[in-house]
Amino acid sequence: MMGTDLLAIEDLSREDIELVLETAGHMQEVGRRDVKKVPTLRGRTIINLFFESSTRTRTSFEIAGKRLSADVVNFSPSSSSLKKSESILDTAKTLDAMDPDAVVVRHAVAGVPKRIADELAAPVINAGDGAHEHPTQALLDLLTVKERKGRIDGLTVTIIGDIAHSRVARSNIYGFTKLGAEVRVAAPPTMIPANVDCLGVKAFGSLREALDGADVVMALRIQMERLTGAYFPSVREYSGTFGLDRAKLRFAKDDVIVMHPGPVNRGVELAHDLADGRPSVILDQVRNGVAIRMAVLYLLAGRRPESEA
Amino acid sequence: MARVLIHGGHVLDPRSGRDERACVLLENGQVAEIGSDVQAGSCERVDATGCLVTPGFVDVHTHLREPGQEYKEDIASGGRAAVAGGFTHIACMANTEPVNDDPSVTEYILDRARQDCPARVLPIAAATKGLRGEVMTEMSALVDAGAVAFSDDGKTIMDGGMQRRVLEYSRLVEKPLIVHAEDLTLVGDGVVNEGSVSTRLGLPGNPSVAESIHVARDVQLAELTGAHLHVAHVSTEAAVSLIREARARGVHVTAEVTPHHLSLTDEATMGYDSNTKMAPPLRGRRDVDACREALADGTIDCVATDHAPHAVHEKEVEFTEAPPGILGLETALPVVWDLVRSEVMTPMQLVASLTANPAALLGLDAGRLDVGVPAYITVFDPEQRWKYDPAKGFSKSRNSPWAGETLQGRVVATIVGGSLVYHADRGVLAP
Numbered sequence: 001m002m003g004t005d006l007l008a009i010e011d012l013s014r015e016d017i018e019l020v021l022e023t024a025g026h027m028q029e030v031g032r033r034d035v036k037k038v039p040t041l042r043g044r045t046i047i048n049l050f051f052e053s054s055t056r057t058r059t060s061f062e063i064a065g066k067r068l069s070a071d072v073v074n075f076s077p078s079s080s081s082l083k084k085s086e087s088i089l090d091t092a093k094t095l096d097a098m099d100p101d102a103v104v105v106r107h108a109v110a111g112v113p114k115r116i117a118d119e120l121a122a123p124v125i126n127a128g129d130g131a132h133e134h135p136t137q138a139l140l141d142l143l144t145v146k147e148r149k150g151r152i153d154g155l156t157v158t159i160i161g162d163i164a165h166s167r168v169a170r171s172n173i174y175g176f177t178k179l180g181a182e183v184r185v186a187a188p189p190t191m192i193p194a195n196v197d198c199l200g201v202k203a204f205g206s207l208r209e210a211l212d213g214a215d216v217v218m219a220l221r222i223q224m225e226r227l228t229g230a231y232f233p234s235v236r237e238y239s240g241t242f243g244l245d246r247a248k249l250r251f252a253k254d255d256v257i258v259m260h261p262g263p264v265n266r267g268v269e270l271a272h273d274l275a276d277g278r279p280s281v282i283l284d285q286v287r288n289g290v291a292i293r294m295a296v297l298y299l300l301a302g303r304r305p306e307s308e309a
Numbered sequence: 310m311a312r313v314l315i316h317g318g319h320v321l322d323p324r325s326g327r328d329e330r331a332c333v334l335l336e337n338g339q340v341a342e343i344g345s346d347v348q349a350g351s352c353e354r355v356d357a358t359g360c361l362v363t364p365g366f367v368d369v370h371t372h373l374r375e376p377g378q379e380y381k382e383d384i385a386s387g388g389r390a391a392v393a394g395g396f397t398h399i400a401c402m403a404n405t406e407p408v409n410d411d412p413s414v415t416e417y418i419l420d421r422a423r424q425d426c427p428a429r430v431l432p433i434a435a436a437t438k439g440l441r442g443e444v445m446t447e448m449s450a451l452v453d454a455g456a457v458a459f460s461d462d463g464k465t466i467m468d469g470g471m472q473r474r475v476l477e478y479s480r481l482v483e484k485p486l487i488v489h490a491e492d493l494t495l496v497g498d499g500v501v502n503e504g505s506v507s508t509r510l511g512l513p514g515n516p517s518v519a520e521s522i523h524v525a526r527d528v529q530l531a532e533l534t535g536a537h538l539h540v541a542h543v544s545t546e547a548a549v550s551l552i553r554e555a556r557a558r559g560v561h562v563t564a565e566v567t568p569h570h571l572s573l574t575d576e577a578t579m580g581y582d583s584n585t586k587m588a589p590p591l592r593g594r595r596d597v598d599a600c601r602e603a604l605a606d607g608t609i610d611c612v613a614t615d616h617a618p619h620a621v622h623e624k625e626v627e628f629t630e631a632p633p634g635i636l637g638l639e640t641a642l643p644v645v646w647d648l649v650r651s652e653v654m655t656p657m658q659l660v661a662s663l664t665a666n667p668a669a670l671l672g673l674d675a676g677r678l679d680v681g682v683p684a685y686i687t688v689f690d691p692e693q694r695w696k697y698d699p700a701k702g703f704s705k706s707r708n709s710p711w712a713g714e715t716l717q718g719r720v721v722a723t724i725v726g727g728s729l730v731y732h733a734d735r736g737v738l739a740p
Contacts, residue, residue, distance in 0.1 A: 087626055088625075089625050107627070109627035109629050110511035110512050110581070110628065111512070111627070112628075114581050115581055129511070130629075131512070131513075133511065164508075170511060193508040194503045194505070194514055194516075195505040198505035198509065
């Protein structure tokens with residue numbers, strides 16, 4: 001059984017992950033109904049504490065909470081004003097005093113959700129912390145692959161892009177390897193983190209080799225403003241060598257699926273025509289994101305002594 | 310002045326080589342007698358049964374925060390923490406507000422220390438005005454005011470030409486130039502050692518070459534100029550090798566290592582506790598082992614705490630935003646005594662690294678325990694276990710990775726200038 005918080009896929013066992021995926025299966029069913037709402041978390045309060053703006057992830061968590069009938073409150077302090085006046089822990093303790101049943105935390109710096117979880121009575125769900133982890137993203141990716149391929153075990157998954165600065169990469173590496181897939185990463189050497197093999201993956205400088213026989217290909221969003229010049233020479237050179245298009249995709253298996261955590265820089269990490277429709281499953285990822293977050297909220301915020309229900 | 314008799318202990322003095330069970334009688338601020346049969350008469354007695362009796366510890370690297378940041382620490386509180394940790398002499402870094410780059414600041418620090426600090430304070434002056442690395446300080450005037458060394462610690466003189474001239478000029482005053490050796494362009498925004506830990510944590514890495522490249526530059530500049538270079542808080546295997554080679558060539562380079570770089574690896578940071586954030590960062594196992602060996606073989610001269618108090622609210626922020634550094638004075642002895650327990654060093658060697666060696670590199674008449682010398686003495690029980698609670702300690706700050714831990718080895722008594730200033734059962738006694 002999972003712990004009281006969801007901070008990192010690294011902390012989860014295979015059984016934990018399978019429990020979330022199985023629970024999400026039931027939640028998907030709710031999403032297909034006319035009335036997309038169940039009373040499971042009625043009377044429970046969920047706070048979306050987003051120190052870093054992210055409309056997509058926040059909306060997904062908000063819809064997930066609402067479909068479970070929870071009261072969802074969004075709180076988005078600007079990190080710059082926090083730095084001067086109030087510590088993150090003070091903010092967290094203030095919110096905790098309002099007795100939420102779960103707090104969803106997004107922050108630009110790795111480790112903040114963990115530090116908040118150390119202080120809070122309420123369960124904390126990491127919605128992305130710096131370059132550390134983004135566990136619900138990995139869970140929704142696992143669900144999407146499982147739907148398409150029927151299994152995770154034995155698959156070859158290639159993740160392309162800025163592995164060094166990507167929380168999506170880390171969570172997916174842990175998630176897929178824990179469920180028995182082989183994970184490869186491909187990027188220019190400047191975007192591969194130190195001792196990357198400690199994550200249990202093999203790094204490739206050649207996209208062709210990294211894609212050879214791949215069942216799943218995941219392209220990561222490139223932060224062009226921050227990386228151009230310092231980590232790769234130009235967007236043109238990056239998209240030429242590591243941008244995924246149909247020609248390069250031929251090195252992968254015929255039934256390969258293409259994933260992306262969004263939002264896509266079209267024509268940079270993903271060719272325009274690959275972002276839409278087959279073999280891309282990007283919109284399935286988004287759809288499954290709601291089911292995964294419902295499952296996580298149900299498993300963590302739904303826990304309370306029955307007398308209080 | 311009162312007479313003090315320390316009885317029942319085992320005296321270790323690296324300078325004289327004395328290593329025997331003996332009583333020590335202090336009179337008029339000096340060591341009057343050492344022997345097995347000392348007739349003391351009426352005097353203050355310190356029971357040192359089961360303890361080692363050594364010269365007072367000398368710390369060449371502390372931050373006392375006064376003037377300017379008294380909410381973190383001041384000279385009085387830092388001095389109390391020092392004597393509670395067995396340190397009778399503490400050299401304090403120049404990165405105060407204002408910076409200790411002017412004789413008036415040096416004099417202020419010494420003045421404050423004379424008023425209410427139980428330990429002897431040795432100011433280290435800035436090497437450049439405002440620690441900006443642009444204009445060198447008036448070294449002669451600062452030495453006249455009482456500066457014992459020069460350092461832009463906390464900052465780094467990145468300009469090689471400037472560093473060369475500062476080293477050259479420091480020969481005039483014959484004082485060491487202490488360097489915080491990190492190439493800031495390689496450090497970048499790094500906050501933890503670059504390696505598996507930074508990759509797993511998703512925090513920006515600080516590569517070990519950031520230190521060793523800077524050390525390589527500075528030992529060559531020391532060789533060129535003939536100046537005395539002292540490398541602060543060595544943390545990497547590569548820097549150790551460079552220092553070892555330079556010393557073998559006869560370059561005047563000395564070095565220190567902190568208790569935390571001798572004991573903790575970057576794995577300690579896995580929980581994102583900002584009390585494991587230091588500059589330079591905690592490194593890998595190989596680096597820690599190399600530092601331990603280097604202290605044992607004399608490549609690194611001494612232990613220095615880099616005692617760096619920061620307020621709780623400053624540390625309770627995002628890991629990337631927290632200021633680097635931890636408390637060191639009150640935990641140094643038990644932490645480093647592990648090198649004796651694990652047989653990396655003999656008790657005499659380790660005591661030398663806390664006493665005679667740091668005193669020698671600063672040119673101090675301290676760090677020895679012999680008849681006729683001023684009485685600066687530390688009595689400690691290397692076996693005693695105690696639970697460290699920074700809230701009950703003497704520093705104003707609490708930033709320690711050992712908070713709540715049971716440590717082995719405890720300072721029992723500290724004597725400064727012939728007076729008992731600290732006793733474990735009675736606390737800080739003077740001033």
